[in-house]
Structure formats: C-alpha cells, structure tokens
Amino acid sequence: MAKLLKKPLKLALVQLAAGADKSANLSHARSKVLEAASNGAKLVVLPECFNSPYGVKYFAKYAETLLPSPPTKEQSPSFHALSDMAKEARAYLVGGSIPEYSEDTKKYYNTNLTFGPDGKLLATHRKVHLFDIDIPGKITFRESDVLSPGNKITIVDLPEYGKIGVAICYDVRFPELAMIAARKGAFLLLYPGAFNLTTGQLHWELQARARAMDNQVYVGLCSPARDMEAEYHAWGHSMVVDPNAGVMAELEEREDICYADLTGEKIEETRRGIPIYTQRRFDVYPDVSEGEVKYEE
Numbered sequence: 001m002a003k004l005l006k007k008p009l010k011l012a013l014v015q016l017a018a019g020a021d022k023s024a025n026l027s028h029a030r031s032k033v034l035e036a037a038s039n040g041a042k043l044v045v046l047p048e049c050f051n052s053p054y055g056v057k058y059f060a061k062y063a064e065t066l067l068p069s070p071p072t073k074e075q076s077p078s079f080h081a082l083s084d085m086a087k088e089a090r091a092y093l094v095g096g097s098i099p100e101y102s103e104d105t106k107k108y109y110n111t112n113l114t115f116g117p118d119g120k121l122l123a124t125h126r127k128v129h130l131f132d133i134d135i136p137g138k139i140t141f142r143e144s145d146v147l148s149p150g151n152k153i154t155i156v157d158l159p160e161y162g163k164i165g166v167a168i169c170y171d172v173r174f175p176e177l178a179m180i181a182a183r184k185g186a187f188l189l190l191y192p193g194a195f196n197l198t199t200g201q202l203h204w205e206l207q208a209r210a211r212a213m214d215n216q217v218y219v220g221l222c223s224p225a226r227d228m229e230a231e232y233h234a235w236g237h238s239m240v241v242d243p244n245a246g247v248m249a250e251l252e253e254r255e256d257i258c259y260a261d262l263t264g265e266k267i268e269e270t271r272r273g274i275p276i277y278t279q280r281r282f283d284v285y286p287d288v289s290e291g292e293v294k295y296e297e
C-alpha cells in the first residue's frame, strides 16, 4: 500500500474571532498562526472569510484582486499577510478564504489561498458549491446573489508530507469532491467553513465524519469563533476526524486552536481493517475520479 502521509504531521485549526476591521483581523490571524506554529503545528488552517464578517452584503466591500499573481499589496493585503505568516511560522498555511474580485471575469468569488513554509503560493481554490439555502423560519442565505462558483477540485502537494484536498464549507456536502481528492491520493481533506446554528447542529459533525468514513482519510473543518453580536452566528466546533471516522479533537464555540497529530499508519490500519479501497466495483458503477474531472494539483 503506497504511503499517503509520509511522516507524522501536527495539524492546527485556528477558530478565529474576526470583526469588521480587516487589518485588525489580519494581525490577529498572524498572532494565532504563530501561536499554533510555536506549539509544533506544521500545517495551520484559518476559517472561511477570516478577514471580514461573513455575509452577502460584505463580499464586495471586502473583496481583493488576486490575479495576475502575485497581486500587489494594494490589490491584496490578505495575500501578502498570509504569505508572510506562513514564512514566519515556517508552516504550510491553508488561508481560510477571502472574498475575491476578478478583473478578468468581472465576478466575485469565495477564494482560498494556500501557502508553503517559504511563503510561496501553492494553490487557489474558489468555492465550487455556493451556499444557497432556505429553511423557513430558520435561515435563508444566498451567496449566489453576489458570488460566482469556482470550477475545479483542488489538491495541494505538501512535498515532505503528501497531498491534501482543499475546499470551502458548503463544498463539504458534495461527496464527489472529497472522493475524487481522496482517490487521487489526498491523506487529508480540509474545509475552512462557517456553518450556522441551524445546520451546524444538524450536519457539521455528520459531514466531517461521513467524508472521513467514506474515504478513510483525515478530515478537518475550521470555523470562525461564534459572535452573537454579528449578523451571522457561526457554529464553531472546529474539528479533526480520523480515517476511521472518530473525532480526534473538537473545540467549543469561542476562539481557540484545535490540534491533532496525524500519521500514515492510522490510514493504513483503517484501510487494512475495512478494505473498501480494494473492494470497489467499478464494473458495476463508474469511478467518479476518472474521466472528465476538472482538478488542479
């Protein structure tokens, strides 16, 4: 069996409290990323929309231009802050997400930037599935009023460790994305995300454990801290799930950092015990990771 995770990796999910002041959010994120790294984390994750409040009316106001890459500091202060943080922390950094405006397409996106320990950009993921839901009396949200969807699956190679799949929040509800990243060799699926008090209660843990169980890989969901003064009440409960679908670490609602030690052996042991990886019947149903799949490594 090929080694998916080449050596042990300490993962940290930063459940960040963010407000309306972007530069304050960026410098607060920096201090938390450095704290996680000083505790041994080599891969640090920030939440969805970590540099702004989360809400349809904020996307255009906080949007930054990322292309052509690298953008200038004026075009994207968050790009440069994240790159500097990764370098200072000497860690891989999955930079949550930020609202992006593209001069090329004249559209807005919800975009993740992932950096290496040298501060170089490794990957960009635009949220593929927009969060449009309507649960009467509970929550109505329509990202698509402002945002456009991305159109590829994102797999990032961390050379000393292996591959990870990165997607954003509502993307977790679409098992195909996870399945494709896992079948293409990811050992970990990461979702910066901001579920809410309605769907968080119902599905946050369930989604994380389902994606881990189906694919026998690690899964990390990283939420903003809950702020009952904000318009959107994030669920919190950032968590890491192991390849056997067990919750390894979980936070409460407040700002905090969630740590987990990941090993390749845990994936191998899980797959040896329940060998679904060699029992699939692609003569009965198609392999979704083959054929016309838009993905980028």
Ligand SMILES: NC(=O)CCC(=O)C(=O)O
Pocket: 048, 130, 131, 168, 169, 170, 171, 173, 193, 194, 195, 196, 199, 200, 203
């Ligand atoms: N920001 C999001 O995509 C929220 C997704 C969510 O709450 C869900 O239930 O799914």
